Amino acid sequence: MEKIYNGIWKLRWGQPEKISPLTLTKIHPSQEALDNLHCLGNPPISISDIEIKETTRGLKIELPLKEGEQIYGFGLQLHRLNHTGRKKVIRVNSDPIADTGDSHAPVPFYVSSAGYGVYVDTARYATFYCGTNLSKGASEHQKNKQKSVGTSEIELYGYQKAEGDRSMVVDIPATKGIDIYFFEGPDMKGVVQRYNLFSGGGTIPPAWGLGVWYRAYSAAQNEDVMRLAENFRNDSMPVDVFGFEPGWQTRAYSCSFLWDDNRFPNHEEMLENLFNMNYRVNLWEHVFVHPSSPMYEELIPYSGDYEVWEGLVPDFALKEAREIFAKHHLQYFIEKGVSGFKLDECDSSDFVHSNWSFPDIAQFPSGLDGEQMHNMLGVLYQSTLLEVFKKENKRTLSQVRASGALASSYPFVLYSDLYNHKVFIRGVVNSGFSGLLWSPEVRHAETAEDLIRRIETVVFSPHALLNCWRIPNPPWMQVDQDKNKRGEFFDDFERVRELCQSLFQTRMSLIPYLYASFANYKYTGVPPFRALVMDYPNDPNTYDIDDAYMMGDSMLVAPIVSGETERNVYLPEGRWWDFWTDTLYEGGQSYIFKPELGKIPVFIKDQSILPLAAPLENVKDDSIFDITVKVYGENPKDFFLFEDDGTSFNYEEGLYNWVRLSWNSDRKGGVERKGDYAGRRYQFSNWESK
Structure with a gap:
């Protein structure tokens, strides 16, 4: 057991695989921030309480679970919050239809209510048994216990809550060694902080990324896009980002990564018009490269041995593949002003009719097999495109359908093709345990009420996104797809639109508060x-x-x-x-x-202290937020706003301010700036105390 950072311990057993999330992910642990966290300085689990054995399957790890411990984490788990007494398989999948562990973003990291965390550094489909099984002989004391025969399934199957001391049993296939990382607390928040800082810290999105996003109809053409964009501005409907769905490309499944000149004959002129209306542009794509793509020939030697949707699967564990892919995106899109991408369908699927992705037995030139690449593809895809934005000194906030371990520093928000609203809410709750961001995006609604309820959630989430890929007109006009396409609108669409507008304005008022939370x-x-x-x-x-x-x-x-x-x-x-x-x-x-x-x-x-901004219709590069400071209670804690240019990575060079908001005993507010950023993004017009 080796201490590698303040409050972080590493245990190596045997010879780990050369390929793992830690070896493939370019993390830069935030050592200074880690040093500032309080901890006791002892491994949270004694090495004498850990059992590791090589099996015919791979490795078995057994870690102690004390009575009363509650277990959380394992990435984006949509079906359950508390995993105590459950089995979780860390396997990426686009359709997690049951509480099995399958997920868009499975992470082999769990957090205990006892105030510690454990990360197992593997890209394999590891299985965690969270106190579900007892070792042979552990129940011998129960031999004289009487049990009545019940009539319900729960009684018949003998289901019982996990009681007493148990074990966390981890089954890792196809490996002969492993690195395990232990994170001290002293509480769960401290554990998660330490894990995120070990991963390089959280991400600070561009300020515009925290505004409202609208993804347009998949069959939209140039004139349809401009009609929507102009109507939003004419109706004073706050929208910052305009998203294009698959139809913008000449080929989409797999992708050509080329604009369709038939539907968008003057796409650069269209983009310029959108930019002049202060929209940012986000383009849908996925990783599979069609033979018609300019990248295809170059990527052949740097791709896996199976196609998906008649396209290559680039091996982003290789520098050559990353550079080819990045160069194309820089030349064709980012240099043309595109602000980000929607990285779709990098999560594979086993359970739907359109089963896609490569088999687990696939091989990639870097040495990854299909199992490892499935679990790593989302993270590698994100890092490949993030490198381009970093080199251009432009921040992005983008979307992705798959992620994994050690990804907290990536400015990508997870989303899903699922539609259940309660499941989407649970995703927001769960994602925070594993350094992930999740959007309960509005992509479906049965009624106007359903639409508003979903928008209520999304404006209080990491990513305020309406994905209207199925309908040509805004959902506040009509949520029924067929009626929307026919132009048959709600009788009271103006009331629905006003409710949506009010919610969007609430989101815009929260941007300074959210921006500070992301800086934190x-x-x-x-x-x-x-x-x-x-x-x-x-x-x-x-x-x-x-x-x-x-x-x-x-x-x-x-x-x-x-x-x-x-x-x-x-x-x-x-x-x-x-x-x-x-x-x-x-x-x-x-x-x-x-x-x-x-x-x-x-x-x-x-x-x-809560800073609320006068709602803007969009966040420009030079926008100044007019703040009303609301004070709750007699002796509130100071609040620190984060202030920088909102678009570049210059804050990494120290060009930012912390703007301290305080409230003194004379019931007067104070504003103090400290830092090296010369600009001003906030002005303070009013203080209100409760």
């Missing part, structure tokens, strides 16, 4: 969106709350799904202010709330 993510490792149990680990009432979450340090968000007019919200210890009404509530108890449509339950922690 970068420099301290605290995820901007996280489960309540991470902030309140000693409160058993938070252990299983998977439908409410913290947004930054001060806001608690509790979304509502369509068909529900009320919901129960548990407010942890302390006092909480209703974001909409300023009503004060005592924590440590639950309440029933019946908010009107367009205003989900959102609460501000007492003794907080």
